[in-house]
Amino acid sequence: MDFVVALEPFLIRESVEDFSFLSKQTKLWKIHGSLGWHFDKDTEKILRVSPDDDDILIYPSTLKYKDSKKQPYESLMDRLSNFLKQDDAILITCGYSWGDEHINSRIISALKTNTTSHIIGLIFDKYDKIDEKSNVSRVGLDNPKVSIYASSNAVIGCSYGKWALKTLPRC
Structure with a gap:
């Protein structure tokens, strides 16, 4: 604003x-x-x-x-x-749990009118791990334009999977 x-x-x-x-x-x-x-x-x-x-x-x-x-x-x-609804728009969410259906429906509805926009959802799941059945995962599983990234799993291209770093970064 x-x-x-x-x-x-x-x-x-x-x-x-x-x-x-x-x-x-x-x-x-x-x-x-x-x-x-x-x-x-x-x-x-x-x-x-x-x-x-x-x-x-x-x-x-x-x-x-x-x-x-x-x-x-x-x-x-x-x-x-x-x-x-604009071409090539990218929305990055951080701190949004995707738990508000009235907001989700507006976002998903807008994505359906455009073929090139995408959403990247960054999810903090240290205390409440997401899995394939989580509401936030369902958003990504149901829409190829929504990618969800959590600490040890993600939903990309409507596919759920676990991931991990091969080696920890050196500080």
Whole structure:
């Protein structure tokens, strides 16, 4: 998200809607919100201020899907979908467990409209190892445009497999 630098930085809507806006920069989507995002009713802008209890966040609850349909999240999801519909787009996910079906469906739907985009999912599975039956593995097994990489296994080209380094790197 791009915010105008000011005493109270605010969201630049053009950065959400226009892919040519700051075209030579890497785009970062933080779909579940951010501490310090607030909606100012007077200016009708999303501001970035000091974090507090009024932050615009999506918490794990039964309201998560409904909350994700609000602004700025709906705009972020639209932009992400439109980005993935471009030729040769690459999305790298890190810290995303692929456990949110409403987000997964938007991503997979966008991939189906394009033959050249790809997603690389980097999964931290130190405490919860993924296997061939894991939800995150299913995403990769069902779509050749999604590659999932974990600490000792991966899903590439709809195939699940284990992998290991031949030798540990020297430090």
